[in-house]
Amino acid sequence: MSAPQSAALLKPLLTLAGVHTHIGAYHILHGVDLVVPRGQLTMLLGRNGAGKTTTLRTIMGLWQASQGRITFEDRDITATRTPQIAQGGIAYVPENMGIFADLTVRENMLLAARGARTAEAIDSKRLEWIFGLFPAIKKFWLHPAGLLSGGQKQMLAVARAIVEPRKLLLIDEPSKGLAPAIIQNMISAFRELKSTDTTILLVEQNFNFARQLGDTVAVMDDGRIVHSGAMAELAENEDLQQKLLGLSLAAHH
């Protein structure tokens, strides 16, 4: 990589400092400190219930942080409401994908394209690129999104997030419940996405998936970040993997 790129890579796009989140009586996040470097794909790993989804939702403003600070591009967005956060250039792909089942694929995409009044106004080059990444989108353009398969819905959800250039993508468990072949497709798509300098924060439980895509990794447990660093480092250290995630890479092929 070139020198300006490596310099830019050092600058965090998103920072969480000491973030706590309470949901009703439950204290889910206990002081999350997370740095998401610009232009990289950061993996957020951890067991079920570790607080990964809560972290994404807190960043997105869907849940309010009770303590701490969230900074995006030098702006404090801790108390910002969800629509404004999205308008600031953050796109969110939730665990349940958030597909509008009664609307067509076309309408789903149009909704996500804030700058376009009609589907024809969507940037055609970008759309072609998306069709290339996810052929199913083109194929079922006029079908109600609810009729798509699980994998296709997932792709639609990601496609929505990138229909217009975004600064940061928050993606929650995209590989969940998908067949291995589809997961491979998704990995290729994400690889291509990465080459466009998009910053991505991706939550995953599947370490194999994570290892192939992640540049940086952060591991959560009990509402805290218990490890962060380069993915390469974690991928080579089976003992560390065992300790943090309770698995070894060899067993997961």
Next chain:
Amino acid sequence: MLMRLFSGDAPRSRVLTVLLVVTALGLALAPFILQGAKPLNVAAKICVFIVLVASFDLLLGYTGIVSFAHTMFFGIGAYGVAIALTRMGPNWGALAAGIAGSLALSLLLSLLIGLFSLRVRAIFYAMITLAVASAFQTLASQLSDFTGGEDGLNFKLPEVLTPGFSLSETPFLGVSLDGKLISYYLVFVASVVLFLLMLRVVNSPFGRVLQAIRENDFRAEALGYRTVVYRTLSNVLSAGFATLAGTLLALWLRYNGPDTSLSFEIMIDILLMVVIGGMGTMYGAVLGAALFIVAQNYLQDLMRLGSEALAGAGATALANLIHPDRWLLWLGVLFILSVYYFPTGIVGRLRKS
């Protein structure tokens, strides 16, 4: 011993206790401390409405169900007595038949409505009960041979309860011991008994499950309570007590018509009384009913004075605003404010301090 009578449900506030005692004494001694027919009428109405509003609190405050069909059950009780006494003559048998018949009908209807609608969301249920109550009101005025239509039914009571009857020639403490007095005490004692019964219900294990369901029905279901059963039972009980309140009303008025017991305005009055008094407290029904009915009868006179004065001074718009017929306007405003600022009503407020 006293606590057992009240099923362990203490007022938990000194001011509240005082108010309740004053109300109870006032109602108990009403024939002796009040002069004239109108005040006694007000007192009897308060007794009846305490039972009616308490039964509504059982449904709304303790089970968390909004039903606009409550006046329907009230009306069934009133019409039951009215029709029985009209058709079968002024005797105790007829009265018993009227009460039994109306209770049976109410229990059946509430069971049906409950089973059908409680499977749906609260909002559906509210709308459906609204529709059913409206239909029932139309039905009552349409079946005029049976119900007396718009004019209603006038009837006579068994001899003991008629004004003509005298228990004794000599007045007691300045009050003649006639049938009217006996009727009043019949209404009063029945109301007290019914109220205490309802206190028993809400303070029993059954009542506690109802409250658990109100708070979080998923949780209750997960804990093994069949919420549909409990809700339906609550519906049925509430309807039953409302029906009995209706029978008492008819007994006192010796008249019943669609406007006396079935009108939507009464439904609104009940809502106001329970919200202002305090939902989920039972005692709120006592205070709410007493305050509301006294105000309804006497505040309106005050409004009339004010309105006439303003009209005389030329301020017609203002005069219109406080015209006694517009009393519901101010009540509505008070109601809205109560839902916001005093969601626990007067009783809740008193208990906090």
Next chain:
Amino acid sequence: MSTPAPPILLANEALPKAHLDRLPLLLAPALALLALPLIGSFPTWVTLTVAGLAMGMIIFIIASGLTLVFGLMDILNFGHGVFIALGAFLATAVLGSMADWTASTSLLVNLLAVLPAMIVAMGVAGAVGYAFERLIIRPVYGQHLKQILITMGGMIVGEELIKVIWGPQQIPLPLPGGFKGALLLGEAAVEKYRLVAVVIGLLVFAAMFWVLARTKLGLLIRAGVQDREMVESLGYRIERLFIGVFVAGSALAGLGGVMWGLYQQNVTPQMGAQVNVLIFIVIIIGGLGSTGGCFIGALLVGLLANYTGFLAPKVALFSNIGLMVLILLWRPQGLYPVAKR
């Protein structure tokens, strides 16, 4: 590369085609056909059917706002009737002040008189709707119980305020000259006003359909009904949408009030509360949140009311409830339930 055109879908696509749920569309025609032999006389049937359609259209105009508000905001406004009554009373004021225009028998002149009445009614009802949403509803978002109570309270206050302004009695609202009377279609007498109501109703339905199906705003509303949170996550301020829909719903209720008042030829302060029951039945039948369902439900209710009014008047009010029960037994969530999150 030019803008990608929608692909032509081949007949042997693997995915099953989305089928339009057609069954409920047949209900209204089925009811009409069922009534024909019961009524016996064809001309009478035509008169009743047009009357039923007219009534149905007016009910649709009133109820459509309510069902959208519920679908989008999860708010049931028990005070919706207030806007109906308001619209009707405003119509008496506006039309009353244009007496010479309404006296004319020219349809055009009459329309020029009724149009301002409608615009005033819609404008004021919309403005009052805005205030209603801010003051009464907003503080109790998400609390269903309080919503029911408070909007009921709002209705009471609104009705009383109408009595303060216009008095508690019934006020006549005569039809303008050109609307009076009936046209003869063959042997059937069809009231002119009812035809006008049907036309207006269809126009409103068409406009709503166009907005919902063909504009981005409509897209937002349809998406918001399904998943509010996701719409916000896509960067739209759904609160503004809420208010807009609420105001539009209130304005439509005002319009409906004008038309209802003209249909009955009188207005009373209680008319809001009376129509409330009817529109609740309609939106339950249609499915809360579905405009199409509301349309069908309204037509069914209107037709049924007129048919039973002729065949068995005593049964009229129960016929609606009976219809509702039947439909709920068939489809417990209404004709077109909205697929939520």
